Amino acid sequence: MEASQSIPDLIATAQANAKTSEDRVSELLTQMEGLSGSPSQVSELDAATAALEMIAVDTFTMFEARMQHHFKRGPFSRKLHALLVASGETDLAQRVHQYYLAVNVLKHGTGASYRELLSTPNLKFSVRPAATADGGKSLVDVTGAGFFDGLSATVLEAYAFLESR
8 A cells, every 4th residue: 555645745735736727827818918807718617616615625635634633623724823822923824814714714605704714814815895796706716826836835835843742
């Protein structure tokens, strides 16, 4: 049986996959030049964006599942956030919490996590009003500059923190 990949290896793979989707989104937006685009371009853009969303959700979910053993019971992200704050790692705690909320919104849509994101100052990414999301756009802009890089860096820092304890 093959040993499972480490968190850093899984993140590297996710980053490579995300880069492919990000490049495709960028290429399509350049082709469309701010116009509405052809139906095939819009469909392709939606597919590339959905792929990025799935990669983001899978990345954070995998991180939670692999690192859950650091806490006895209960909600992993809340416990991690509390531990980071107690350890003086407030910036990392804030970023972990923001990406946790973003993933919840990607999975579940509007709700408590969405409302909390809307009222959070200094977000590391963009959140769209629910009215614009009805047009097929996600509530969290995963295509924005640095979204996936920020998620990856945050997960890797939190991983290193937990593993060094």
